[in-house]
Every structure is written in structure tokens, then in C-alpha cells.
Amino acid sequence: MRFMAVIATLFFLVIARAFAADVGFEEVKIANGTEPPLTAGIWYPTNAPATPHALGAFTQTVAPGAPIAGSHLPLVVISHGGGGGYDSHYDTALALAHAGFVAAAVSHAGDTFDDQSHVLQLWRRPAQLHRLVDYMLDEWPWHGRLDAARVGAFGFSNGGFTVLVAAGGIPDLSKIAPYCAAHPEHDLCEVLKHAGVDPHFDADVPASVWVHDPRIKAIVVAAPAFGFTFGRAGLSSVRAPIQIWRAAEDRHQPHPYYDEAVRTDLPRPPEYHVVANAGHYDFLPPCDARLSRKMPEICTSLPGFDRAAFHEYFNADVVRFFQARLR
Template identity: 75%
Template sequence: MRLMGIVTVLLGLVAAPVFAADVGFEEVKIPNGAEPPLIAGIWYPTSSPAAPHALGNVTQTVASDAPLVGDHLPLVVMSHGGAGWYGSHDDTALALAHAGFVAAAVSHAGDTFDDQSHVLQLWRRPEQLHRLVDYLLDTWRGHGQLDPARVGAFGFSNGGFTVLVAAGGLPDLSTIAPFCGTHPNQDLCEALQHAGVDLHIGADVPASAWVHDPRIRAVVIAAPSFGFAFGRTGLSTVQAPVQLWSAADDRHQPHPYYDEAVRDHLPRAPEYHAVANAGHYDFLPPCDERLARLRPEICNSLPGFDRAAFHEQFNANVVQFFQATLQ
């Protein structure tokens, strides 16, 4: 019995606790000043039975508009990459909800798959994420069951940039034009040029335009865009613990200007993961056959890279990080 007790303790140290519940889901509209409401998705633990439901191009097993189960629950808000939407990281949201978190993701108006009207107005994104946190903690029907002292944020690509700002980072967008002048063939710069975006649009953005959210206590960042725009000074006020993910074969945002620029300039060393043979879009969930035909550029991985297997481990590590940092 004593040996079994020791084994149980050791297993408890290395394995994430399992929350015995299904996952509920609902889509909400959040007031956004004079603009149309923001659209967000919320995943949460529930005791109601789950069933297959369509979410964009995928099917997720959830209980639609079911009651929230639990009290003093931690919250993780999520920020998608450029031209994405709130469902871009549904597998990570489901993993968090299965582990007892409430996960909420917002579609960033002006930088979604169907609206690129404000693609380089990056200061809009942290404000929208702030509105999401406000809504969840103050207005959402389950807000009384959330713990406002246990809020984390997850972001990929432009979303990684977004949560860095939310956690206190201060970028300098005036660096983008000269950077792309020096690196015109980089994929990010080519994409901005192809879209006809004025690279000087944020050169005079005042520091007050960047909305920080001190309620965010921990952040997970995957392949952050515009990492070079922060520098050591711009990241000096990021005090939250950071889990940082890098795709070793990221040809969309090549090294060392993005992930490494963040890693090397954070005041506290992040928990850093470099994923061998992974490309930029491997941080998105595996695609089904239909999406793979429609969007091969975001669905195809390098030969030998198993995106599904990677996401099993990736999601487990994300959950474990938030469990450790949002105690």
C-alpha cells in the first residue's frame, strides 16, 4: 500500500488532472462601441451530454448552450492569427474546457478570414481582447462562477502579438516599414504588400492606444508575429509567466526575427518549445479533407510531421502550463 501511495503521488506530479465533464459551447455577441458587436465562442465544462455540432468547417462534440458546471473556474481568452476567426483553435479550447477551464475566443473584427479591412491596425486587437475579458467576468451568464484572479491568454501569430500587448508589451509599429524594406522577400512582408497595406499606418500610434489587461496572469504564445517590433524595452513590463512555442521550419515568419526576438527580450525567461519539422500553420488544428482542398497552404505539413499527434501533446502542455500558473 505504501509503494502504491508513492506511485500515485509521483503520477500526480506529472499528469494533468482530468475534469470529468462534457463540454458546453455557445456563441455570443459582445458590444464593441460604435462598431458592430464582436462575435465570440465560449467552451466550458458542463454535465449535459455532448453531441456532434458543426463549427465552421469542422464538427465538434459539445453540448450547445448547456449549463456551466463548477465554481471559481479559471478563464483562458484566445486570440487567433491573421485572417482567422474565433474557431481557429477549437481543439485547444476543447482541451481546456475538458480540464475544467472556461475558454473564450473572439473573432478580431477587421482581421478575419472574411474581413481584412483593418489588417495592420494591430492596436485594435488588444482592445477587443480586453472587451472579451470584460464580458466574461462581468456580463456572461456564467460570470459568477469564474475566478477573476485566474485569467490566462492564448495567442497564435497575430494573436501571439495581441496577448503580448495584453500582458503589458509595448510594440513600435514604425519598425515594420524599414524591416520589410530590408526583408522584402519575407512571406509576411510579401503578404502585406500584396494586400496593398500601408506599412507606415501605425508609425505614429501613441502608447495610449495599446490596451493592457493586468487581469491576465499567464500567457501561451505560438509563433508570434511582429516579434521584432517590441525589443527589450517594449517587453520589459511583461511580468506574467510565458509559454512560447516556435516552429523550427517556420517559413512564413522565418527565424530569428519573431519567436527568438520575443524569447531573448522577455524580462523573465519563458518556457520555450521549439517544434522540430513544424511549419507556421502546424499550430492550427489538423484539417479535414474538405478544408485541405480549400486551403492547402494552411493545411499541408512537411513530410513526416504528424500534426494530429503534435496537437495531442501541444494541447496537453498548454493545459498543464495554465494549471500550474493559474492556481
Template identity: 80%
Template sequence: MRLMALIVMLFALLATPAHAADVGFEEIKIANGAESPLTAGVWYPSDATASPHALGDVNQTVALDAPVAGHGLPLVLISHGGGGWYGSHYDTALALAHAGFVVAAVSHAGDTFDDQSRVLQLWRRPAQLHRLLDYMLDDWRWHERLDAGRVGAFGFSNGGFTVLVAAGGIPTLSKIAPYCEAHPEHDLCTALKQAGVDLHSIPEVSASAWVHDPRIKALVVAAPAFGFSFDRAGLSSVRAPIQLWRAADDRHQPHPYYEEAVRADLPEVPEYRVVPDAGHYDFLPPCDTRLSRKMPDICNSLPGFDRAAFHERFNADVVQFFQATLR
């Protein structure tokens, strides 16, 4: 009888699905030349037990500062939108980490929710992303667990612009003034006017000032800002596979001057996704009731649009894309 009980127990154990790995998380500081260190968040597979922890205004279920699980892990960098921070896309980061990716997101100094002093110094962002990648591959405490040949990047809005530059794109900032003269009612242009920015004082940046990183092998680009500043020549060196997303009801970045401008001039046809009824900020995670009251412009979707259901599909598609392109 004892032998029979052991056999039954063994079969029960074999029939039980393996417990999915939890996600570890840590905040890191990265040297940034003469400036203050950059702050970044890192999500990664871990066998440690996860529990709820605050991340800004939200909670995420992670194991803080836990050991990483696995070897030869692919890495995805995240670049947030204007006025965001490293936690802006935490749900996408969690989905990728649960799927076996290490994810590193930097707060872009000078273009965060608490410091927008250098928003139009757009060349700073790709340089910061480059520093993040250097740190992750060379100095992160678990860097030997990473596969340096499998690096991707995800970017939203200003972050979409950032990862396009990182992958080889060269924008022309002098296009901003004529764009706003032709479309003064567009959000970008009204914001610049309210900020007192002289459009003709925006400096043109030499091609050498834009930092590229050939280690990045695949991109997910959602609602890229300043899409009209690129052209066919400026995107000619962007050869990495791209999943490009557009919100069909994006009133912040009106069609066809952003995603469509990028899609039309990429040398390789991207995987192009248009999300019906979605607005610009629907690429950010769903908000709870408290956060919706605090930030209604960012949190509230069009009536009938289910942001939570969309993010389930969106995150799954992002994971599948990086699984296919970072093999």
C-alpha cells in the first residue's frame, strides 16, 4: 500500500504543470558623465517568490533584488514617452520578463515627469539608451547571464523616436518649424508655443550627434513622436525588423504625420498594427480609479475602448515579436 501511495504521488507530481518563474526587479544607477547618474529599472526572470511592491503610483508583483534565473537571456531596452519615467511601461516589462527576457528601462534625464528642462534636446535620449546598454552588458551584476547578440528595444512616443535613432535613424529637427507653421493647431505645436519656444531657434544637429547602437537587433515602436522629422534618407540605415503601432484615434499625434511618415520611409516593410478606437495614451498601462482621477488626460480612453483587454493582446504581441526576432 505504501508503494502504491508513492506511485500515485509521483504521477500527481508529474501531472502538475511546472510553476512559472516569477519576476525579479531592481532599481539601478548608471554613471552619466558630468551629470547626475541615470536611474533605471530592471525586470528579469527569477525563481524567488514575488510579492506586491509599490512602483510610483502603481503596484507590481515582483521579487525585489532577487537572483536572476537562466543563462543566455535576451535583453530588451525600454524608452518612455515625454514626461514619463522608467516605470511607464511596467506591464509590458513584466510580460517580457515572465517570458524569459531581461528588461531595462531608463528614466531619460531632462524629459521626465519631474524634469522637462531638456525636452527638445532630443539627441540626449539615444545617448542615454546607449549608456544603459553599455551598463547592462558590461557592469550589471548579472551581465554574464545575458546574450549580447540578442538585444531589442521598445519605445513609445518620444521613446519611439529614440529607438529609431538608436537603430540608425537620423532626423532633421529643422522640419519642426515648417511643420508647426503649417499645423499650428496640432498638440506638439501648441505645446511649444505655450512653452515660449522660438521654433526657428531649434538647433539643427549634425548627423554625428545622433548616437546609434548596432547591438540593437529588433524594435517595437509605438506612436513615434516627431515622425515627420525623418525621411527616406534619414531612415535608410534602419534595417532591424520593426513592429510599428498606431492608435487609430491618436489626437495627440495626428495621422499621417507620425507613424505613417515613418512607415512610408523605412527601407524594410515593418509589421504594422493599427489599433481601432485607441488614443495616444492607450499604449500606457491601464489606470485604477484613483490614478484616473489624478491624471484623467492620460488615463481616460474613449467610451467603449477596453484598455486592459488591449494591453493583454498588445503585450502578448510584443513578446511574440521579440521571441521571433531575437532567436
């Protein structure tokens, strides 16, 4: 049945491409109160011809600045992992745009590849995602082509945490200290220790600091960071349909404290995928030779795992989920 669902999704992708043959793209700056503007990338259907362009760390086949095609288009906002950027999931954004969605991804200021100044101030991320939705629905020059009733969100790692909060989750960051006391060898705890950060740093964060966005009607979460901080009470208000992805060999966020903790404590069972032989960073797009040399820690998969083949399946199933849930 899963195989047939993927075949059907691929069929719909082909049909969508018949109506909007290519993908337009633009980078925008979004005013963000007293802070510097946020940077975001936007992918959308277009009938203009697309050509390869070097954008950030990747080459993408897009039509920069082209006119949008279609109307009443669903929107999916994307939240990257720690130390990433708006292009971290460009292939998923391309797949969504080819299928008739508009995909918009924000670079989370303070937690990007070139700015780690606020990496542990996790409450900033949902507020930035909320600002992205505001911009897309009210200020983007093509906002009149969007359907405000059909908004979804995709997030990986810290981004998975972000979209869970956006969908109504309230984490308890005071759980980090006892977690690290019990599991000092886990990556999160080693990183905090190496950075000289007291794991009690977040004990007094009030619940009111977490920004939710009821406009988001469905979410896809891959390898959510800090999953253990929510608990049943913290996820009790998350009612949107959810698709969760877990890498079976995720040594960065070990099972069962992250994905499984979220799956178990959600008030409604999510759609749940476990990817055999996959590691944490296999949810990022395949790397070219240059990026593999520069960042082998995020580009190298376990022997026998075909990241490119997985992303064909992964992106098709993410598209299928949003097609079904954002009707």
C-alpha cells in the first residue's frame, strides 16, 4: 500500500509539472521589528523556463524572479536545523513547488551556519517562523495567489522542534539538566559541556514565550530536536495532523528520547516513518563533491545507504502528506 501511495504521488507530481512546468525562486528580506531583517527563500510554480543557478551551497534549477503560475496555492513554511540556512531543504522545497505549493524557508537568525549567537535561545525560532507566515500571507507581492486556509510547516532537527511549538507545543527546557545528568555522553550534553553552558540555563523560561501559529494546519517533522522536553502535557494542544520521520541509526539524537518521545506523547497518533540505515543528516539533500569535502560530517551516509534515492521517496511522501492534509 505504501508503494502504491508513492507511485500515486509521483503521478500527481508529473501532472502538476504539466500545469506549472518549472519553479520560480526569490530571496527576500523580511522586516523583523527592532532586529535585523530575516532572510528567506521562496520557491513557487511558474511557467517561465528554469535554468541551473548556484544558490548558497547548492545548484538549483529555478527561474529567479519569474512570475508565479496558479492561484489559491497552498503554502508550506520550512524551518531548518541548527547551523543551517533557508536552502538546507531546497530539494523538498523544489518538490513542493513542482506539485503546486509555494514553499518558503527562513534562515533562523542566531542559529545559522554563519551566526550561532543565539543558538540556545530556542524560543526565537517559532517567533521567526510566525513572522515568515505573516509576510507570506500579507506582504509578499504574490500573496494574493495564496490560500490562507491551507498552510503547512516542515521542520528538521531544531526545525522539527520549531514546528511542533508553532503547532501548539510547549516545551519544558528545565528537563535538559536532568536529561544530561542521566546521559552525559549524548551529543546534546557533550555540546553544552564543550561550550561551557550550564544545562540549567533555561530553567526559568515561561510558557508565554513560545509563539504558536493556528494558521498552520499540518506539519511534517524529521528528527525533532529536544523531543524529550515536551511530554504529554506539553503536546496536549497539538491537534494538527503530523507526519514524523525517524532515522533508525540517528546517533546525534538517540532513540527513544527524541522522535519516539514526541510520537508517544502526541494526543493523536501521527503518521510515523522509520528509515532503515539512515543517520541524522540523511534528511539533508545529497551533497556534491565540493560540499562533501568541506562538510563530511553532514554529507557522509552509512555504507549501503543511498541518500539520493531516499530523497526521491522522502520528498514524494512529504508532498503526498501535504496534498492529503491541506485540501
